[in-house]
Amino acid sequence: MSIANRRRRELRAAILLIAPFVIVFAVFFLYPTYKVVALSFTNAPLIGEGDWVGLANYTKLLSDKLFFTSLWNNLYFVLLTVIPTTVIALLIALTVSKLRGRMQALALTLFFLPYVLPVSVVTMIWSWMLDFQFGVLQPLIMAVTGKAVPVFKNPHWVMPMIAVVTIWWTNGFNVLLLIAGLRNISPDLYEAAALDGATPWQRFWRITWPLLWPVTALVLTLQLILQLKLFDQVYLLSNGGPFNQSYVVLMQMYREAFQLNHGGYASAIAMVLFLVIVIVSVLQFQLLRMGGRK
Amino acid sequence: MTAKHARNIAFSGIVLIAGAIWIFPLYWALTTSLRSENRIIANTGILLDELNFSAYAAVLSNSKLPMWYLNSVGTSLIITAIVLVIGMMCAYALSQLSFPGRRALYLLVVASFMVPVPALYVAQFILMSDMNLVNTWWGIILPQLIVPVVVIVYKQFFDAIPKEMREAVLLDGGGEFVLLFKLYLPLNWGITAALAIITFISAWNNFFWPFLVVTSEDMMTIPVGITQVNDNFGVAYARMMALALLAAAPVIIGYLLFQKRVTEAVMISAGVKG
Numbered sequence: 001m002s003i004a005n006r007r008r009r010e011l012r013a014a015i016l017l018i019a020p021f022v023i024v025f026a027v028f029f030l031y032p033t034y035k036v037v038a039l040s041f042t043n044a045p046l047i048g049e050g051d052w053v054g055l056a057n058y059t060k061l062l063s064d065k066l067f068f069t070s071l072w073n074n075l076y077f078v079l080l081t082v083i084p085t086t087v088i089a090l091l092i093a094l095t096v097s098k099l100r101g102r103m104q105a106l107a108l109t110l111f112f113l114p115y116v117l118p119v120s121v122v123t124m125i126w127s128w129m130l131d132f133q134f135g136v137l138q139p140l141i142m143a144v145t146g147k148a149v150p151v152f153k154n155p156h157w158v159m160p161m162i163a164v165v166t167i168w169w170t171n172g173f174n175v176l177l178l179i180a181g182l183r184n185i186s187p188d189l190y191e192a193a194a195l196d197g198a199t200p201w202q203r204f205w206r207i208t209w210p211l212l213w214p215v216t217a218l219v220l221t222l223q224l225i226l227q228l229k230l231f232d233q234v235y236l237l238s239n240g241g242p243f244n245q246s247y248v249v250l251m252q253m254y255r256e257a258f259q260l261n262h263g264g265y266a267s268a269i270a271m272v273l274f275l276v277i278v279i280v281s282v283l284q285f286q287l288l289r290m291g292g293r294k
Numbered sequence: 295m296t297a298k299h300a301r302n303i304a305f306s307g308i309v310l311i312a313g314a315i316w317i318f319p320l321y322w323a324l325t326t327s328l329r330s331e332n333r334i335i336a337n338t339g340i341l342l343d344e345l346n347f348s349a350y351a352a353v354l355s356n357s358k359l360p361m362w363y364l365n366s367v368g369t370s371l372i373i374t375a376i377v378l379v380i381g382m383m384c385a386y387a388l389s390q391l392s393f394p395g396r397r398a399l400y401l402l403v404v405a406s407f408m409v410p411v412p413a414l415y416v417a418q419f420i421l422m423s424d425m426n427l428v429n430t431w432w433g434i435i436l437p438q439l440i441v442p443v444v445v446i447v448y449k450q451f452f453d454a455i456p457k458e459m460r461e462a463v464l465l466d467g468g469g470e471f472v473l474l475f476k477l478y479l480p481l482n483w484g485i486t487a488a489l490a491i492i493t494f495i496s497a498w499n500n501f502f503w504p505f506l507v508v509t510s511e512d513m514m515t516i517p518v519g520i521t522q523v524n525d526n527f528g529v530a531y532a533r534m535m536a537l538a539l540l541a542a543a544p545v546i547i548g549y550l551l552f553q554k555r556v557t558e559a560v561m562i563s564a565g566v567k568g
Contacts, residue, residue: 013470014393021384021445022399024376025406029440032417033409039417046416047423095309103306109553110313113320116549116556117542118499118517124538125323128531134335136322168319173560180561222564229410232501236521250412257416258506270413277410 036274039267046263057268067269070249073159077230077248080163082223086216088167089174094208096175097182108179112172119169123236126165127152152238155245162233162246169233170226174219181215182208221284228277249273327535334531349532350540358511359540362519367544369434369504369515370497377441377493378486385448386474390460400449403442411440412502419506433507434515438497443563444489450566451482488559491552495545516541 040057044050061067096107114122129137132150141149151157185208193203231250234240240247240255249269257266314321325342326334327349353359387393388400418437419428427433455478463473479486504515511522520541523534549556 010391010470011393014387014391014396017383017387017391017470017474018393018399020380024380024436024439025403028418028421028437029406029409029414032414032421032437035417035420036414039420047420092312095305095312099306099309103310105553107309107313108557109550110310110317112557113317113546113549116495116499116545118545119501120517120521121538121542124520124534125319128326128535129319129322131531134531136340168316173564176557176560177564218564225410229412231412236501253412253416254506257419263416263420266416270416273410274413278408281408 036267036270039264040271042264044263045261046257046266050264053264057265060265061268061272066244066247067249067252069244070247070252071272073244073246074228074230074248076159077163078224078227080160081166081227082220084163085167085171085174085223086219089171089178089219090216092171092175093178093182094204097179108175111175114169115172117169119232120236122165122169123233126168127237130161153242155242158238158242158246162230162237165237166227166230166233170223174223177215177219178212181212185211221281224284225277225281228273228280323535323539327532327539329532331530331532346532349530349536353533353536353540357523357537358514358519359516359537361512362514362516362541365431365434365513365519366498366516369431369438370494372431373435373438373497374490374494376435376439377444378490380439381441381444381489382448382479382486383474385445386452386470386478388445389449389452390473390478391470403445406440406442415503415506418503422507428507429509429513431513434504434513437503437507438500441493443566444493446566447485447489447562448482451485452478455481484555484558485562487552488555488562491548491555492559492563495548495556498545 039050041052041054042050043053043056092111096104096111099107129135130151132138132148138148141151149157151161189207189211190203193207198206229250230248231254234246234248234251235254238246240251250273253266253269253273256262256269321342322340325340328342328346329344330346330348333344384399388396414437422428422433422436427436459477460473463477468476498515499517500515501517505518508514508518511519514522520537523537
C-alpha cells in the first residue's frame with residue numbers, strides 16, 4: 001500500500017471516528033455557548049425573537065439590587081463550604097488512611113456513600129431531620145439556642161444549613177481524592193522522620209502538608225467551581241428565601257428565563273457566572289501553584 | 295505490642311463511630327420509612343424498632359414512581375451508551391491518527407471544562423424547544439451527551455498502548471475500526487466499566503436539566519419526580535422517606551456493587567480536571 005493511499009485511508013477513518021462526537025459537541029455545546037453570548041445582547045423572551053439592545057442587559061444588571069444580593073450569597077456560600085469541606089475531608093482522609101484493609105474500605109464507604117445520592121433525596125432527608133416540629137436534629141438546635149428553629153425559613157440559618165447539607169453530600173469526593181494523594185506519599189519519608197525524632201505535628205507540617213498540596217489545591221479549585229454553581233439545594237430547600245437570603249445567581253437566571261420569560265436578561269446573568277468561573281479558576285490555579293512552590 | 299494493638303483497635307473504633315454518625319441521615323431515613331406515620335410523630339427514639347413496609351407499598355401504588363424509574367433508567371442508559379461510544383471513537387482518533395485540526399479539537403475539548411454547563415441551559419432549552427423535544431426523552435438526553443472528561447480519559451489510556459500492537463493488526467489488514475473495537479477497547483474494559491458507572495450515576499442524579507426540560511409528570515425522572523410528591527402526600531414522613539430511599543436505591547446498590555470502579559473513575563476524572 002502506498003503512503004499516500006494509507007494517509008487517505010487514515011484521514012477517512014479519522015473523520016468517521018470524530019464525526020459523531022464533533023456533531024454532538026457542536027450542536028449541543030458550542031452552538032448554545034454562542035447562543036447565550038448572542039442572546040445576552042438582545043431583549044428576547046425565552047421562546048421567540050428579540051431585538052439587539054447592545055449592552056442594555058449588562059447595564060441593567062449593574063443597577064439590579066437582587067443580582068448583587070445573589071452574587072453576595074454565592075460568595076457567602078463559597079466561604080461557608082470550600083475551606084470547611086476541605087478541612088473536614090483532610091481530617092477524615094488522614095484518619096481513614098491510618099486504618100488497614102477491610103476497616104479502611106468500610107470507613108471509606110460510610111464517608112463516600114452520600115456523594116452518590118441524587119440531590120433531591122439528600123434534601124428530602126435533611127428537611128425531615130431538620131423539621132421544625134419533629135426533626136431529629138431539633139433537640140440539638142434547642143440545646144444551643146434554647147428553642148426550635150425552622151432553619152430553612154430563618155434568614156440567619158438558611159445559608160449555613162444549606163452549606164452543612166452540601167458538605168455532607170459532596171464531601172466524600174474530596175475524601176477520596178485526598179486519600180489517593182496520601183497513598184502517593186512514600187512511607188520511607190515518615191520512617192526517616194521518625195528516626196530523626198520528628199513529632200507527629202512536625203511530620204504533618206513538614207511532609208504530609210507540602211507533598212499533599214497539589215491534591216489539596218485540586219480539591220479547593222474543584223470545590224470553588226462546584227459551589228459557585230449552586231442551584232439545586234437552594235431551589236429544593238428554601239427556594240431562594242426567606243427575604244432572598246439564599247437567592248443565588250443561577251436561581252435568578254432560572255427565574256428570569258423560565259418564570260419571567262426574559263431570555264436575553266437571563267443570558268446576561270449566565271454570562272456573568274461564566275466569566276466569574278473562568279476568572280476565578282484561572283486566578284486560583286495561579287495562586288495555588290505559587291503556594292505549592294514555597 | 296499488645297498495648298499498641300489495643301490502641302489500634304480503639305482508633306479504628308473511633309473512626310467507625312465517626313463514620314456511623316456521618317451516615318446517620320441515611321439510617322434515620324430508613325428507620326423513619328419503616329415506622330407507621332402516627333408513631334413517627336409520637337417521637338419514639340432513634341432505634342430501628344419497627345419493620346412496617348406500608349409506607350413503601352403506599353408509595354409504590356400511589357405515586358408515579360414506576361414511570362419515573364422507567365424514564366430515569368431509559369434516559370441514563372442511553373446517555374451512558376452514547377457518551378461512551380462517541381467519546382471512545384473520538385479519543386481513538388485523537389490518540390492514534392493524524393488529521394488536520396487534531397490539536398485544535400483536543401484543546402477545544404479541554405477548554406470546555408471551564409464552561410459552567412448550567413449557564414448554557416437557557417440556550418439549550420431554546421434549542422430543544424426549536425427541535426420540538428421539550429418534554430421528551432431526547433430532550434432530556436441530548437444536552438447531557440457532552441462529557442468531555444470521557445474523551446480525555448480514553449485518550450490517555452489509548453496513548454499508553456504500545457504502537458507495536460497496532461502495527462501488527464494493520465499488517466494483518468485490519469482497519470481503524472477493527473483496531474478500536476478488537477484491540478483498544480478490549481484492553482480497556484476496566485476503565486470503560488468505571489466511566490460507564492460514573493456517567494450513569496451522574497445522568498441518574500442530574501436534577502437541574504430534567505427539571506427544566508420536563509413539564510409533565512409522566513416524563514419526569516426520579517430526582518425531579520420525587521419532589522412533586524410533597525404536595526400530594528401532605529404530612530407523611532414515612533412515605534417521604536420510603537420514596538427517597540426507593541429513589542436512591544439503584545445508585546446506592548450500584549455503588550456498593552461496583553465500589554472499586556466508582557472510586558477509580560472519580561479519581562481518574564478528577565485527576566484529568568486538575
